[in-house]
Amino acid sequence: MIRVSNLTRRYGDFVALDSVDLAVKEGEFVTLLGPSGSGKSTLLNLISGMTQVSEGQIEIDGRDATHVPTNARGLGMVFQNYALMPHMTVFDNIAFPLQVRKVAKSEIETRVREVLSLIQLEHVADRKPKQLSGGQQQRISLARCIVYRPPIILMDEPLGALDKKLREDMQLEIKRLHAELGVTIIYVTHDQEEALAMSDRIVLMRNGRIEQQGNPEDLYFKPETLFAADFLGSSNLFFGKIDAASGTLVTGAGKLPYENAAPGAADTGEAVLMVRPESLSMEAKQNWPGIEAEVLDTVVLGGFQRHYLRADDGTQLTVQVPTSPNAQRPERRSRVTVSWDSSDARLLPPDPAFKSE
Numbered sequence: 001m002i003r004v005s006n007l008t009r010r011y012g013d014f015v016a017l018d019s020v021d022l023a024v025k026e027g028e029f030v031t032l033l034g035p036s037g038s039g040k041s042t043l044l045n046l047i048s049g050m051t052q053v054s055e056g057q058i059e060i061d062g063r064d065a066t067h068v069p070t071n072a073r074g075l076g077m078v079f080q081n082y083a084l085m086p087h088m089t090v091f092d093n094i095a096f097p098l099q100v101r102k103v104a105k106s107e108i109e110t111r112v113r114e115v116l117s118l119i120q121l122e123h124v125a126d127r128k129p130k131q132l133s134g135g136q137q138q139r140i141s142l143a144r145c146i147v148y149r150p151p152i153i154l155m156d157e158p159l160g161a162l163d164k165k166l167r168e169d170m171q172l173e174i175k176r177l178h179a180e181l182g183v184t185i186i187y188v189t190h191d192q193e194e195a196l197a198m199s200d201r202i203v204l205m206r207n208g209r210i211e212q213q214g215n216p217e218d219l220y221f222k223p224e225t226l227f228a229a230d231f232l233g234s235s236n237l238f239f240g241k242i243d244a245a246s247g248t249l250v251t252g253a254g255k256l257p258y259e260n261a262a263p264g265a266a267d268t269g270e271a272v273l274m275v276r277p278e279s280l281s282m283e284a285k286q287n288w289p290g291i292e293a294e295v296l297d298t299v300v301l302g303g304f305q306r307h308y309l310r311a312d313d314g315t316q317l318t319v320q321v322p323t324s325p326n327a328q329r330p331e332r333r334s335r336v337t338v339s340w341d342s343s344d345a346r347l348l349p350p351d352p353a354f355k356s357e
């Protein structure tokens with residue numbers, strides 16, 4: 001549905017987007033995820049035509065759209081500021097894009113009622129935007145976009161202004177609309193939980209390039225770089241040297257077995273072993289002795305307890321375990337042994353941006 005090739009955008013000497021290739025299939029929900037300044041909005045704005053390409057090509061629905069004006073690209077767009085027209089009712093706001101397209105009056109009536117029911121806001125049709133909550137306004141701006149049935153919708157941090165609970169409700173709402181309408185969505189966020197919750201595919205960006213892409217499970221469980229492991233979720237990192245003969249990483253915390261390695265990770269002398277907090281346990285495992293550590297602190301996060309530990313070599317560790325109403329907390333400063341199934345750990349190549357302490 002959309003294919004960008006070698007897409008580059010420069011501002012003077014600064015490269016905001018650097019030779020990016022990306023293909024999005026019809027009906028797919030693709031999220032551009034990454035830290036501030038990584039080029040997410042630049043890529044989205046190039047696809048929309050609001051920013052001009054420095055180099056490369058954009059194809060939409062099989063046609064070269066590189067130099068086609070925004071309004072002729074057949075895209076719907078939803079942004080963080082809802083940009084509803086304050087003096088018009090909700091109904092008229094949603095009807096507006098259809099009036100512009102000269103749709104017949106009776107059909108406008110039907111289609112506006114249809115999308116109002118889809119977003120479950122029929123009862124506010126006659127209100128003005130300022131008589132709505134932030135979440136309702138965001139839904140209306142979504143309705144105003146889907147009412148003319150664009151086959152592709154671009155969304156740039158559309159839920160950024162909403163509080164956590166409302167944002168989670170709206171994530172489900174957008175996911176439901178995506179499934180019901182079969183529309184192709186490209187979505188920008190810097191919120192990893194949002195990306196994991198919503199996407200068919202996550203495109204992780206770093207410094208104007210794609211660091212890694214894949215479905216949420218792949219990105220979370222099979223990161224290929226330290227940057228990806230660090231950006232999605234929390235991780236415990238052990239820095240060391242590979243001992244290929246024994247299949248272990250020699251670290252300050254001991255010789256740690258690895259089974260599962262990112263491409264290229266086991267090729268060089270240095271590597272990093274990554275284990276998610278929920279894969280660590282404070283129960284003894286067979287086969288290897290585990291790591292001795294001291295409990296620094298424990299926090300309760302609803303259904304989970306998080307233990308912050310320090311291994312004897314100084315490595316900081318985080319263990320996350322499910323909790324229950326009568327769960328015991330370990331004593332602060334008590335000594336514990338931490339271990340994990342070696343198949344849950346992942347060997348990653350070193351990266352100068354991430355150093356051991």
Ligand SMILES: Nc1ncnc2c1ncn2[C@@H]1O[C@H](COP(=O)(O)OP(=O)(O)OP(=O)(O)O)[C@@H](O)[C@H]1O
Pocket residue numbers: 011014015016034035036037038039040041042043190
């Ligand atoms: N008009 C511009 N002139 C100069 N530099 C720009 C311009 N627009 C964007 N940039 C730079 O390009 C880089 C990428 O910006 P972009 O907005 O794509 O990042 P982003 O990943 O969307 O970040 P955020 O999450 O903060 O919106 C940034 O370093 C930004 O400062």
